Amino acid sequence: MITYEKYTGRHRDEYVTLEDLYRNYNVTCDEDFNFAYDVLDKLADEKPDQLAMLWVGKDGEEKYITFKDMKTWSNKTANYFASLGIKKGDFVLIVVKRSYLFWYIMMALHKIGAVAVQATNLLTPKDYVYRCQAADIKMAIITADGDSTESFDMAHPECPSVTIKAVTKHKNAGDNWLDFEAGIEAASEKWERPTGDQATKASDRMIVAFSSGTTGYPKMVSHDFTYPLGHIMTGVFWHRVEPGGLHFTISDTGWLKSLWGKMYGQWLGESAIFTYDFDAFQPKDILEKLEKYKINTFCVPPTMYRFLLTQDVKSYDLSSLTHCCAAGEALSPEVFNQWREATGLRIFEGFGQSETTVCCSILYPWVQPKPGSMGLITPGYHMLLVDENGEEVDPGVTGEICIRSDGPHNKTKGLFMGYYKDEATTKKSWHDSLYHTGDLAYRDELGFYWYIGRNDDIIKSSGYRIGPFEVESALAEHPAVLESAVTGVPDPIRGFNVKATIVLCEGYVPSEELVKELQDHVKKVTAPYKYPRVVEFVQELPKTISGKIRRVEIRETDANKQ
Missing domain, CATH: 3.40.50.12780 (ANL, N-terminal domain)
Structure with missing residues (x-):
């Protein structure tokens, strides 16, 4: 028996249509799961010798576990x-x-x-x-x-x-x-x-x-x-892992994405996990690993696909690859088309948060990708778009992505419990049986969702999710900075670069030396990947009447410049 069948009641291939999947997909478990x-x-008792993980160290060491x-x-x-x-x-x-x-x-x-x-x-x-x-x-x-x-x-x-x-x-x-x-x-x-x-x-x-x-x-x-059971849809249906296959999701274990692609859903689908313990992402190196270890299913952020496509992808034997996915940021049609041209494979996009499992995705074989779209609502989730009054919006109208938590099966498997030791924030984002994701999108007439962005200014750069507050707090510790606003500016490689718009204290003047000093300061105070690659000095920041910084105005100005 396929492991996940115990919790869903059916094998993946027994669903004959997407409508059948939506109507009948349900995950249940015992109270002590x-x-x-x-x-x-x-799995260890029933299939003791089956491969669970192929681990490769940066020096080439291999472990078959x-x-x-x-x-x-x-x-x-x-x-x-x-x-x-x-x-x-x-x-x-x-x-x-x-x-x-x-x-x-x-x-x-x-x-x-x-x-x-x-x-x-x-x-x-x-x-x-x-x-x-x-x-x-x-x-x-x-x-x-x-x-x-x-x-x-x-x-x-x-x-x-x-x-x-x-x-x-x-x-x-x-x-x-x-x-x-x-x-x-x-x-x-x-x-x-x-x-x-x-x-x-x-x-x-x-x-x-x-x-x-x-x-x-x-x-x-x-x-x-119950969180791992939410990843049946991630690994078995979206990543499309196969029993005895080898799945490769590139993620450091410091991020929750490692649980999406390197543990729960893959083992529920009885696939082995490929883990490469590298220090720095090098596209040639990754392509060599895909070829050498005959990876079957693959998931990386769109940024990494862009890096991979800087190489001659066609020169590598990737014939073992059967399915490719992307998550973490919006996938551009250009990357989708170039990867398909190089490998013959489509990229199946997915959307989710730390608070969820994959809740919007492209599910093969029932749905084919529409380049640039997040896909359709993932079975198991009741997702909808609402306006600022909590009312559901019509197709074509941008709204906040929300998840209804009072469905027929009580709590959706994979939806978070709440914010630990922070009841106020939990109630602010989860009320009236709706969890408010803070992400904006619109839905077309066919039900496909199209991502717009965060309503709380999060920056997605090279697969990282970066909050402006931590970078601004780091900058505030430097004596030259009076105030700052951190936003994202589009970048063809990283998706977005972190940008700091800074008002200097009296006695300081803009210079390339000061830019470097501020960047080095941020690297020391907070995690280095958060440092602003773009720095602009201004006389004042755009603000609301109440004195709040209008980051949206900065983003709009940058977009107009581009």
Whole structure:
């Protein structure tokens, strides 16, 4: 039996039409559903020798990890966590880049019922302080690569809740750091599913993901144990993975996108995951990996397709590729057409958020892509567009994308629980049985959705989601900056570049040297990828009567210039 059939009742190919899929697709589970036990461990028991992951290191090292291996190592990791006092409900910070250890850690935390908190190694000490304090992190697992442990050590004095620190790659970082690999290697591989008050329920909190911080500091998005089942539609129907296949989604494990494309939906579809632990994206390198390892299904942001297309794609043997997807930003018709010309394959777009799974997509074979469109509403979601009064808009009219949460099956699988420790923000975005995404789109007469942008000024650059507030806060710490507004400006490669429009303090004058100084300052204060690649100095910022900065006016001015 295909794993996901247990929860949907039908095999993917049994749906004969799109209407049939919409009418009959439904996901159900037991009250104690836990992905680690009910999917991973069952696959390990039934198909122990089937490949779960092919991991390739930046130096060419290869690891072929079966489902039995995953079960064994997640058990050992769970035992190690338990020996350190990690229990149900504890928050654990995970900063391990693309290490195979991430999968052991995640499955182990699920088995215990501890809450997983992913983060990128690009965080600064200030970022660590905020996250550890906000989520009451108890344990931090940090990669030995680069200066990540040094950055965390600078933050640690302000993180009193963190009582356990572990580092990867057998690195000896001092008496206060545990050798993570040594710990799991020494642990027992026998683990029993907890019972009583330590047993997990499907409604328990499973992960907390920090948002991009659009209008303030990053929010903590909470998902329960039903979240993986929302990714049946992601992996099985949108990514179109096949049992025994090999799926490649390019994402660092610090981002929730790694759970979209490198874990839940793929294993529910019994596909292996290809993980390449590279440091910097190089299009030639990625094309070589697609060819060498005979990747079957592939998903990257449109920006990366643009980079790949700078190479002679036709010179690579990509005949093993059967299905390609894109998410993270709008896909331009030009990229769609060039990729199809180079490979013969269409790119199937999808839309979702940290708060959801894929809720709008192009689903093969029932729907063919319309270049530039997000696609149709994904079965399992009741999505609609509303105006500022909460009224549904007509086709062709721009509205905010909302998700109705009082449908016939109660809560949609994959829709978040709310913002952790922030009831006010939860109520602001989720009221009257509607979750307001903050994204704008319009719907054509055929039901296809077309993305317009964020109504809260988020910037999507090279697959990253960047909130202006964090960049503006970083700039405000520089003595030359009186005030600033951060927006996105279109870029043919990255989708958007981060732009800072700055009013200088008295005594400072614009110069190329000052631009470089401000850019370097932002790189030091916050994650480096957020720095403004474009800087403009002005005498004053456009504002509303109430004194609020009108970023929309800056964007419109830039668009007119282009």
